[in-house]
Amino acid sequence: MExxxxxxxxxxxxxxxxxxxxxGHGIVHRLVAECFTELGMxxxxxxxxxxxxxxxxxxxxxxxxxxxxxxxxxxIATGIKxxxxxxxxxxxQGDGDLASIGMAETIHAAARSENITIIFINNAIYGMTGGQxxxxxxxxxxxxxxxxxxxxxxxxYPIRVCELLAALDGPVFLERTSVDKPAAVVKTxxxxxxxxxxQIEKRGFTLVEILSQCPTDWAMQPLQSLERIRNEMIPxxxxxxxxxxxxxxxxxxxxxxxxxxxxx
Numbered sequence: 068m069e070x071x072x073x074x075x076x077x078x079x080x081x082x083x084x085x086x087x088x089x090x091g092h093g094i095v096h097r098l099v100a101e102c103f104t105e106l107g108m109x110x111x112x113x114x115x116x117x118x119x120x121x122x123x124x125x126x127x128x129x130x131x132x133x134x135x136x137x138x139x140x141x142x143i144a145t146g147i148k149x150x151x152x153x154x155x156x157x158x159x160q161g162d163g164d165l166a167s168i169g170m171a172e173t174i175h176a177a178a179r180s181e182n183i184t185i186i187f188i189n190n191a192i193y194g195m196t197g198g199q200x201x202x203x204x205x206x207x208x209x210x211x212x213x214x215x216x217x218x219x220x221x222x223x224y225p226i227r228v229c230e231l232l233a234a235l236d237g238p239v240f241l242e243r244t245s246v247d248k249p250a251a252v253v254k255t256x257x258x259x260x261x262x263x264x265x266q267i268e269k270r271g272f273t274l275v276e277i278l279s280q281c282p283t284d285w286a287m288q289p290l291q292s293l294e295r296i297r298n299e300m301i302p303x304x305x306x307x308x309x310x311x312x313x314x315x316x317x318x319x320x321x322x323x324x325x326x327x328x329x330x331x
Contacts, residue, residue, distance in 0.1 A: 078101060078130065080129050084123075089288075096124065098255055106267065108155040109129070111154045113130065113154050114130060114133070115159065117137055117138060118138075118164060119194060122134060133147070137164060141169065141176035142176070145176055152182070155267065157183065159188070161188050162188070177272045180239065183273075187274055189300075190278075191225070194283075199211050205299055206219060211284075225303065227304060229242070229276050229304075238271070238310050239265055240270070241310040242262075243306050244306060262275050270312060278296050278304055
């Protein structure tokens with residue numbers, strides 16, 4: 068008799084993904100879907116996908132999804148959550164979307180401690196629109212709008228979002244992870260689950276920043292892009308928890324749901 072050791076989560080639709088080969092979005096999609104499904108919240112989950120590569124997310128998450136204007140994910144998620152407080156609401160955003168045109172929405176949602184979760188994909192570049200320099204593009208990194216590399220004199224410093232938001236009183240949980248190797252993927256899932264559980268417990272604003280690869284716009288092979296995360300991105304964007312509740316050793320650390328009931 069064969070033993071099933073893995074099944075695709077019901078939180079994802081059974082369709083091929085359109086993301087570029089080697090992209091990290093597919094990995095993170097699976098982790099997000101596994102988390103809200105394991106927490107028994109699939110029927111009560113609503114996602115927001117603004118402009119960027121994640122605009123396709125409504126095709127893949129098997130929950131209600133709303134496409135938003137560029138950068139407005141936190142504002143849309145706020146409106147949904149205030150009207151449907153029983154729902155698990157997340158906004159799935161890239162660095163150009165969240166840290167550039169949507170920076171105001173991000174900061175003020177965090178300052179108000181809106182009870183929403185943001186899944187923030189940081190690949191240090193604008194992916195969907197042509198590989199332009201993003202607020203998180205590293206010094207010296209080339210892009211379609213910085214062909215000779217980003218410089219401090221011309222472009223300033225890359226923005227560290229977790230550190231920026233950690234200075235506010237509003238955020239409840241902030242963690243930066245990556246998906247460059249299996250162990251990192253496991254840690255990323257735990258971070259997403261914790262963020263969702265804190266939201267279920269009505270704690271307030273949570274955000275998980277995930278360092279991800281973009282082989283296409285980095286003009287690299289997938290394995291090279293993983294090395295860039297380790298050798299260049301992580302030194303500038305250190306991994307770890309930047310903010311968490313004082314009682315972080317509570318039931319959210321468990322592998323079992325704390326509020327939502329499991330569904331058979």
